[in-house]
Amino acid sequence: MKYTTLSLILITSALFAPVAFGYGSGGGGGGSSCSEPQFTSESPKNESTVASLSQFSFEASQNTNLQSLNVEVDGVKQDFKASRLNSGDSRIDVGFKEAKTTASKVRITVRAKSDEGCEAFQPFYIEIKP
Numbered sequence: 001m002k003y004t005t006l007s008l009i010l011i012t013s014a015l016f017a018p019v020a021f022g023y024g025s026g027g028g029g030g031g032s033s034c035s036e037p038q039f040t041s042e043s044p045k046n047e048s049t050v051a052s053l054s055q056f057s058f059e060a061s062q063n064t065n066l067q068s069l070n071v072e073v074d075g076v077k078q079d080f081k082a083s084r085l086n087s088g089d090s091r092i093d094v095g096f097k098e099a100k101t102t103a104s105k106v107r108i109t110v111r112a113k114s115d116e117g118c119e120a121f122q123p124f125y126i127e128i129k130p
Contacts, residue, residue, distance in 0.1 A: 036120035037064035037112045049127040054099035056108055056126070062088035068113040074106060104128050 038061040044050050060069065060082075071078045071094050081093045092110075100106055108124040 034116040034118040035063060035114055036118045037061050037114050039110050039112075039120070039122045042124055044126055046124045046126075049129050051128070051130055052099045052101045053106060053126055053128055054096050056094045056096075056124070058092050058110065058124075059085070060090045060092055060110075060112065062090070063114045063116070064090060065113050065115055066090060068111075070109075070111045072109045100128055101130050102128065103130060 040059050040061075042056070042058040044053070044056070056073075060066070066082050069080070069082070069092070071080050071092070073094070073096065078094050078096070081095075082090045083093075084090055094108075104127075106126045106128060108126065110122045110124070111119065113119050
């Protein structure tokens with residue numbers, strides 16, 4: 001009887017152990033070898049207020065795969081111009097066909113993958129008050 005109880009405990013532990021260990025494996029998806037692109041130095045600044053908006057720029061970190069870069073303004077994909085900086089980062093310039101002058105809050109989203117394949121997403125919000 002003593003061995004039966006011990007066997008039952010061991011079998012039960014073996015059955016449920018993989019489920020328990022599956023939840024604490026350290027998250028993050030790509031591990032330490034994969035770093036996401038960074039989007040900084042935006043102009044106008046995130047959460048700022050402007051009278052009108054005709055262009056937007058930011059810097060993408062040097063590990064950004066520029067071919068994967070996607071910029072949208074209020075859900076509409078935008079064309080952009082990329083130029084390499086001495087630091088290795090890229091300056092991204094987005095010009096709008098028509099300046100936005102109506103009072104509103106504009107949502108600019110940037111999405112890209114790093115050279116290693118990690119994806120980053122960054123929203124920027126600019127308020128227009130003519």
